[in-house]
Amino acid sequence: MRTLLLAVFCFFAPLAGAESWNQLPPAEQAALAPIQTQWNTLPEKAQHNFRRLAQQYPKLTPDQKTRFSNRLATWASLTPEQRQAAREKYRAFSHIPKEEREKIKQQARQKQATRLQQPASAVPPVNARP
Amino acid sequence: MRNRPENRIDHRKFAALLTQSAQQLDEDIVSALNDRRSLALQKQRASEPAFSLIGIGHKAHDLLPHRPRQWLAAAIVLVAIVMGAAVFWNNIQERQNPDLAILTGDMPIDAYVDN
Numbered sequence: 001m002r003t004l005l006l007a008v009f010c011f012f013a014p015l016a017g018a019e020s021w022n023q024l025p026p027a028e029q030a031a032l033a034p035i036q037t038q039w040n041t042l043p044e045k046a047q048h049n050f051r052r053l054a055q056q057y058p059k060l061t062p063d064q065k066t067r068f069s070n071r072l073a074t075w076a077s078l079t080p081e082q083r084q085a086a087r088e089k090y091r092a093f094s095h096i097p098k099e100e101r102e103k104i105k106q107q108a109r110q111k112q113a114t115r116l117q118q119p120a121s122a123v124p125p126v127n128a129r130p
Numbered sequence: 131m132r133n134r135p136e137n138r139i140d141h142r143k144f145a146a147l148l149t150q151s152a153q154q155l156d157e158d159i160v161s162a163l164n165d166r167r168s169l170a171l172q173k174q175r176a177s178e179p180a181f182s183l184i185g186i187g188h189k190a191h192d193l194l195p196h197r198p199r200q201w202l203a204a205a206i207v208l209v210a211i212v213m214g215a216a217v218f219w220n221n222i223q224e225r226q227n228p229d230l231a232i233l234t235g236d237m238p239i240d241a242y243v244d245n
Contacts, residue, residue, distance in 0.1 A: 049229065056230055064234035071239045075232070078243065083229075086242035090228045093237070108241040115240075 018044040024051070031057035034072040042076065050076070 021029070021039045031054035032039065042050070053068075060068060075083070093101065152160070195201045232242055 049227075052227075053230055053233065060234055067235075068230075068233050071233045074239055074243075075229070082243060085244055086232060086239075087228050089242045090232050093242075094228075104241075105237050108238050112238045112240060 018047055027058065028054040031068070032072070034069050035076040038073070038076050043080075046076070046080070 021036055024032070028051055029036070032050055035042075035050065039047070050072075057065065057068065078086070093104070096104070155163075195204045232239060
């Protein structure tokens with residue numbers, strides 16, 4: 001009976017309201033470490049989304065894990081509207097023919113490399129609004 | 131009225147009488163009756179409904195693999211179907227919520243974010 005109650009609790013726990021950083025399971029804490037300082041300021045819905053992403057983290061390849069950790073803080077710092085716009089862009093991008101996508105990826109990588117070579121003061125932050 | 135004892139048919143006696151009468155029949159008649167019986171049975175088989183649960187059971191049994199090679203082929207097909215379904219499901223999920231793809235893909239995140 002106790003096991004059943006625990007199972008029910010574990011099933012419904014993620015559906016409950018916002019959780020503080022300390023309440024997160026260690027595996028999720030490890031995946032979400034780059035946004036630990038922002039965690040308690042994030043809206044409940046965003047926290048839920050990030051937890052879902054963290055649950056996918058163990059399945060990622062080492063390269064994907066590195067990218068995930070590098071980009072997570074930037075992603076969390078965006079406004080919900082900016083994140084939604086990025087999702088729309090991603091969807092539009094995934095409909096482009098593969099060859100064309102590769103060209104765009106190449107250009108984007110070159111652009112990023114150029115940015116990284118510039119001094120930090122000359123680079124506008126990713127979430128800067130016009 | 132119907133259930134009066136004198137009106138009841140004793141099935142055992144009736145069967146015995148039929149057996150006795152059948153033994154007294156000429157061989158020609160017995161042969162003709164057998165022919166008619168065979169013909170009637172053939173007609174009955176032909177008029178069996180095409181769709182029946184028993185029929186499905188027989189067909190399912192025919193479709194099931196019987197030899198190890200057939201089992202192996204069936205297993206490969208099944209695994210391919212399951213993997214295809216998994217890929218399809220992943221694609222659907224990715225389209226619905228592409229956050230993970232944005233965060234882990236080989237395209238820099240800046241490309242998706244308006245500056």
